[in-house]
Amino acid sequence: MARPPVGNSKPGLVVVGGTRANRALGAVWLVGAGPGDPDLLTFRAFNALRAADVVVHDGLVSDEILDLAPRRARRINVAKRKSRHTLPQDDINQLIVGLALDGLNVVRLKGGDPFLFGRGGEELLACREAGVECHVVPGVTAALAASAGAGAPLTHRGMAQAVTFVTGHAAHGDPDLDWASLARPNQTVVVYMGVSTAGLIAERLIAAGRAASTPALIVENASRADERRVLTTLAGLAQAAQGVKGPALLMVGEAMGMADTVTAAPEVSETLSFERSSR
Template sequence: MNDKSEQELGTGVGARPAPVRYRTNPITSNPNSSAGEVALVGAGPGDPELLTLKAWRLITSAEIVLYDRLVSPEILALIPDSAEKIHVGKQRANHTLPQDQINQRLVDLAKQGFRVVRLKGGDPFIFGRGGEEIETLAGAGVRFQVVPGITAASGCAAYAGIPLTHRDHAQSVRFVTGHLKNNTCDLPWKDYVQTNHTLVFYMGLVGLPIICEQLIKHGMAPDMPIALISKGTTREQQVVTGNLETIVQRVHEEAVQAPTLVIVGQVVALRDRLDWVGGLPIF
């Protein structure tokens, strides 16, 4: 019989807990792949304290980091000095690297044996094009893992004091890209006009006039509350509220800058009722 005590084995009363062993799973691997691997890491909406522990561990141990423009300076500061930092951010009509070149760069670096972090604002799988990147990695036989991040809708709404759902006002929520392709409004607007529903538009600053116009045109009340959150969860967070008829002028008066998030629904009115003043991070 093994003569180790229960306490030594970590099974008895007062036993010390076993040391935490961080796992890199879930991970997709190919037995013929190189030693390198890629981690698609969600950096969240800006506040570094919203990073997951796993995201922090991978960022601080990376050898190469490819990062987007939406990753905050405070999170970029966590990257080791020894790591190579490559900016691959995209702005409207100004892409540092086209997406297909980013995909291929990830493959090439991993096949050279590097631990690569693809650092994305928000969550990689919510308007982050992470699905396109893992398709390329999987096709090339490169090991990869995906680390979710707090998406902007959740983080920005919470810091602005706007619940996305509420028992009395919204039983569902929908995330929509506000980055209208070719400046068109080819979206299922009629489907968006529902009662007890919250709409969240990502990247909706430029398309805000079209968004408001089309929602009203398809039956949404012109006095529906709407909020635009700029640089959410950061020290520069700005929240502008109004309704579908007034918000465009309000945003112009306040000189709101991207990145922004647009929230439409009765839940926006709760912010004023709560007299919300908290939520901003202290760095």
């Protein structure tokens, strides 16, 4: 097995111990870690973690999931939160490519799903351009976990004939969304990264014609032991979002009125819980 990089003073700077010309290439696995509950990992994600030489992970990935990787595996935290980046995205791309070129099996571990607001596509393209083998392992995105946990279906006959996923965060300025389309009734609109712009989102949707009385559900820390749900209306969304501190989703639509706002710690499955690999 190729030995890991040495002499790293920063996570984004990979200093290779020797030439790469005679080394077998490693591979990159873009793995969806799901919303937080380890029991929601796929078996493919679990197996990828067990085989990892290095895990490059987001800040929201829980220790319970990280501990499924072998003890020998190196961990690199590249946490990205709003207005606070450990590494810019371009540096993350270079990091995972560099590690794979050094012969390592790299798991790029992302919360939720790599291809849903996870910038997995950019990392996939970086691997392709460098000639690095790249595999994508889908994950349970937060919207599915939040919907299932609350008993509020994203689609429901007579209430929601469609569901749209959008991001409430824009790189510069306000989110540029098709408000008229999102304001149509009988659909569910799921907003990722929208807590800080909840007031603006509600204002724009109402102005575009969505009823102010439309149910709106906020789910904080979906699937985790500290999950919290707040059921309100579109008119009350801004005020309800003020008390939200952790990662959260905004879900707007008639079917959200079905939500159960009582949360409890999820039961642990004895048959599907994984033990940490000792390799």
